[in-house]
Amino acid sequence: MNRRIMSVLVGLTLLLAMVPAFAQAGFMGYDVQVKFKAPMAFYAGDKLLPAGEYTVTQTGGEQANAILIRGKGKNEAVVQVDVVNSSKPVKDTEVTFNKYGDKDYIASIITPQGGGGTITQTSFVLKVQPSAGEQAAAKAAQAAAHSVKGTGAATKKQ
Secondary structure (H helix, E strand, O other), rough: OHHHHHHHHHHHHHHHHHHHHHHHHHHHOEEEEEEEEEEOEEOOOHHOOOOHEEEEEEEEOOOOOOOEEEEOOOOOOEEEEEEEEEEOEEEOOEEEEEOOOOOEEEEEEEEOOOOOOOOOOOEEEEEOOOOOOHHHHHHHHOOEEEEHHHHHHHEEEE
């Protein structure tokens, strides 16, 4: 009896360990291109980007865990993300930020699967991995979350 329970527990542990990989693999067949306007300066990783219009791109494949945030001129940053396939349907793309004191950090990009326009069955959340600067800010102050609307979505690769 104990041996059977142990086998089940080991199997469940292995399955749970593979869930993030399945979510990532499900996302691999999608490309993301999102545009948004940041009304304030914000950090992407440890790089401070000025207020303005930005395009976020991520293409599947080997670099599916990174996104490029590009504005005008040399205003760009690459940040690491964790991809989560959410069962919460969304209609619109949203870019979220965490504000600590007077500093804003990009936190996530929430996008409907398949191009948006109507409420979809699932959505993708690209959670930005906190930088060392954000982790230090989080220890010193409580985060105030806020967001801006974006345009674009995760679309199936052709």
